[in-house]
Amino acid sequence: MNKVDVFLNSINDLPVFPRTAIEFLKLIKKKETSLAEIGEYISKDSTLSTKILKLANSPYYNRGREIRSIRQAVIFLGSDIIKGIVLSLSIIRMFPMKVGGKELDRTLFWNHSVATAFIASKLSRDFELWDPDEAYTAGLVHDIGKLLYNQFFPEDYDTVVKKALKEDRNYIEIEKDVLGYTHSEFGFKIAEKWNLPEEIREVIRDHHGVTNETKNRLLVAIIGFSNVFSKQIGYNFPWEFEPLTLKNNVFWNEMMKANSKLKEIDEAFFTFQIREMKDKIEALIKESMEV
Numbered sequence: 001m002n003k004v005d006v007f008l009n010s011i012n013d014l015p016v017f018p019r020t021a022i023e024f025l026k027l028i029k030k031k032e033t034s035l036a037e038i039g040e041y042i043s044k045d046s047t048l049s050t051k052i053l054k055l056a057n058s059p060y061y062n063r064g065r066e067i068r069s070i071r072q073a074v075i076f077l078g079s080d081i082i083k084g085i086v087l088s089l090s091i092i093r094m095f096p097m098k099v100g101g102k103e104l105d106r107t108l109f110w111n112h113s114v115a116t117a118f119i120a121s122k123l124s125r126d127f128e129l130w131d132p133d134e135a136y137t138a139g140l141v142h143d144i145g146k147l148l149y150n151q152f153f154p155e156d157y158d159t160v161v162k163k164a165l166k167e168d169r170n171y172i173e174i175e176k177d178v179l180g181y182t183h184s185e186f187g188f189k190i191a192e193k194w195n196l197p198e199e200i201r202e203v204i205r206d207h208h209g210v211t212n213e214t215k216n217r218l219l220v221a222i223i224g225f226s227n228v229f230s231k232q233i234g235y236n237f238p239w240e241f242e243p244l245t246l247k248n249n250v251f252w253n254e255m256m257k258a259n260s261k262l263k264e265i266d267e268a269f270f271t272f273q274i275r276e277m278k279d280k281i282e283a284l285i286k287e288s289m290e291v
């Protein structure tokens, strides 16, 4: 049995997956939840309230009047941005920024995760593909296996990163060599222990490629695509750049099946959106990270 198996069979000190995130997701999934209720939820948490107010007054979103209350901020920013912040914060809080291995930069990790989440929720909403909040959550946790490796096997994951930087090989193969499982497989096993919803578990397992086993193919495809797209616009680790092409892209094909409007889109469409997207992602990242 390799050491990851030993670990999986014996863990009881696994960080608890934040109930706040799950509860909040439930609250916003209820159709009749009003902005006022969301505001009330936020007001109970002082860190969250401060972050929301800062974001509402940041130059990315606001070039005019000052926003002074959570109520105003919620109306001004709109529920999608607000939900993004609440979900990011509750999940990011679970993992302190400065523990684990040295080589995996947690700031880069969360930048990539928030960017993937933002893109996934935007595509889901713009093209009516999936519930945008669920897509956001899935995007945020898709690579959680990397963070868990960094947390529980810091030295081995440092070795993975160092090898990935030196060797001209896909880092996923290196993970398998060093630890016996890829970050997707390891993340999936932990997600099972956490009892995360099936579609989120599948995203964690299959975001590098759908298989015959994948049931929630569309959500997996949205995250798989957003993952590569976020790397394309600069939210990547130095060892894992992969170019984005729409032609013969399995994830994109899956998304086109769900909405034929996507057939009219080419790479240029995304190029036009990058500037604006990046500004919003930067603002989200800034307010999602604990200071």
Ligand SMILES: [Fe+2]
Pocket: 142, 143, 183, 184, 207, 208
């Ligand atoms: Fe990944």
Ligand SMILES: [Fe+2]
Pocket: 112, 116, 142, 143, 227
């Ligand atoms: Fe990723």
